[in-house]
Every structure is written in structure tokens, then in C-alpha cells.
Amino acid sequence: MKKITKEQARNYLVCYHNLDGQRGYKGEKGTLEYFKQVGSIQFDPLKVAGRNADLTLQSSVDGYTPAVMEKLLYSDRKLVDGWDKMQSVFMQDDWASFSYTRKNQKDNYIRWLKRIGSSEILEYVGEIRKMLEENGPLSSTKIDFGGRLDTGWGRGKASAVTLDFMLKTGEIGVRNKQNAVKIYDLSERLISEEDYKKENPFKNEAEFTDWLTLRRIGSVGLLWTRNGGGWLGSRYLENRKSRTDALKRLLEKELIEEIAVDGLNDIFYIRKSDKVFLDAVARNSAKIIAPLDNMIWDRLMTKALFDFEYSWEVYVPKIKRKYGYYVLPVLCGGKFVARFEPEYNRAGQPLKILNWWNESVLTAKEKKTVTSAFDGFCEYLGCGGSNIGDFI
DSSP states (O other), rough: OOOHHHHHHHHHHHHHTTTTTTTOBBHHHHHHHHHHOOOOEEEOOOOSSSOOHHHHHHHHHHHHOOHHHHHHHSSOOOOOEESSSEEEEEGGGGGGHHHHHHHHHHHHHHHHHTTOOOOHHHHHHHHHHHHHHOOSSSSGGGGOOOEEESSSSSEEEHHHHHHHHHHHTEEEEEEEEETEEEEEEHHHOOOOOOOOOOSOOOOHHHHHHHHHHHHHHHHHEESSSSSSSSGEEEEEEESHHHHHHHHOOOOTTTSSSEEEETTOOOOEEEGGGGGGGOOOOOOEEEEEEEOOGGGGGGGHHHHHHHHHOOOOOTTOOOOOOOOSSSSSEETTEEEEEEEEEEOOTTTOOOOOOOEEEEESOOOOOHHHHHHHHHHOOOOOOOSSOGGGGGGG
């Protein structure tokens, strides 16, 4: 078992995710290269200073803009909206590989519908399919029937719940979006014929779990054995025994390597193919990090390695928030140096920072690096500068 320091672990993760720019990921090509490396990027529709997927990519891919994602998703269709680490975006090539996930989503959803006494939703599936077959792509605003039902967290439209069921089980997908409104279509029209008709490549759930475990390690770059955010989103990974068995098989196949980190008792894992990053040294640069960035999926691991405690408080009641509604971390070199709360950014408007919290006293060099990072961040947002000078 290879032993490394916390500093090496931090450098590994920063360089792995190209957060220092050394890998040269750029534009559309770099976006696809990054997706091939991490597999999935978590999607969330909230848009204050950009959506999570866009924020993740702007920090890892030079020159990235939201238009790149839109093109790859809804024009070129090299990416697809789906389910991996919760709601995610991943390569269309992986569609068949997630067959077990879609089946599991379906089974769970049906059990939930039975529990809340709303199994009639299953009868609406055929109705929506017929609407799409006859009328072509439809926005969610054009699909409204069945009244309302009690979902357990409030009353919702039966048609909306049906659409959610069909989306999570892969029967329909998103053809495009008009602002925040989804335009739905049948998956067989969205996924290439080759990928859609491709059979599940795994003989059994154990094979799938091995693939998914290896993939998830690659999504974060470095993962420990503990339960936590790094393993969420799939029963195959959340189940400790299932995950542990998969890790043993992957070790036997020499696809992963165990790593020990000084000062920590936990065993960490990397893919063997990523060993080159163990000796990497992060270049001096700064990045604004997405709230659901792959590198910080496991908050406890982030705290253990970076001594940085972060929680995205958008779903936390205002009175219980420690910082603010939508707060983003600032990474400089191999450490988190600050976090800030931006005001909702409108196209063309300067980025307004509402609040700023330093993790430590910034050196003159760090101030210069962070200021430069905000210049780049404003280019990504397409806005006329920021008030970063008021805070550092």
C-alpha cells in the first residue's frame, strides 16, 4: 500500500481535476475529455452564478461556456441527462451501461407510488407516450392532466409526477430546454440507435457494481472506504457490503490501488491508470468551485484532506444557515482560501459579491491569484467585472 501525505493527496486531486490548468483541457474538446475522465457531473437547476454542471466545468476546462454544454447535450447529443450521482450528465456512450440503474429507479418509484396510494400514475405512462408519438416533442407546460396528488412533501400534478417517473426510468429524455422549461421526447428519438439498442453489457449485478465502483472512484479521483457523499446515488454503492465486495474484486484485478494518507486511518482508493497524478504538484492558480463539484462530493473527506468544512445551504432554513443561501468555495493552489456569496447574476451585469469569508489571511501573492481567477470567472459569466476589490 502506497503512503502519501495530505499535501500529496490535495495536489493529486487538484491536478486530477485540472483545477490548475496543467492538462490543457479547452473548449468543447476539453469538455468531452473531462467527461471521459470523471464519467458524470452532477446536475442541479439552481442558477445564481451558473448551474452546478456549468460551474464544475468552468473550473476544469479553459474557455468553457454554458453554450458548450447545450450543444453537446441537445445538438450533438454526445452527452445525456440521466441518473448516476443523483441527477447527472454523462456520455451518451454509457447509456446501456446504466440499465441496472434505470431498472432500480423504476422498482423504487413503483414502491413509492404504492406507498402514497398513487399507482394510477403508471396508467398515465402510456398516455404520455402516445402524446409524444403523435405530437412530437412537448414541453412540460403542454402535458397537464390527472389532477393533483399528495406526494408526501406537498401536492403535485399527476402529469408532472408521471414525467418524472418516465425521465428517471429512461423512457423519455430532455430534447432541449427553453430557459428552465424542459422539452420532453421519447428516449429512442434522443439516444443514437446504436446506443439505444445496445444490450446491457453486464452479465449480472456484481459485474455492474464493479464497473460503477471503479467509475465512481474516477468521478472523485480519490475515495475512501467510509460511507458518505462520494458513494451516494446508487444502492449498489451505498450498500457497504456490496461496495466492499466490489473493491476486493477490483483490487484482485489490479484496476485500483490502496492508498494510505498520513494522519488518517482510512484506506483510500485510486484507479491504477491515474497513478501518474500521485507525484503531481499543483500550479499556483485559483478557481471558483461548484457547490457539487466532483472533487468535493464527499464533504467529510474534503474536511479530512483540506481542513475545509463546506455545506451547500440552499436547502437549509435561513435561520439555520452558517454562511448564506448560495456560497461558493475559492481554491488557491492546493488549499481552500475563502468562500463567498454572490448575488443572482443577470446576463451582462457585474458580479456582485454579497459576503466574503477568508479561511486564513491571504498573502499578497494569493490575493493577486484570486483576483485573476475572478477576472476569468466573470468572463465565463459574461459579465462586466466584479466587486472582488472590496473584499481582498
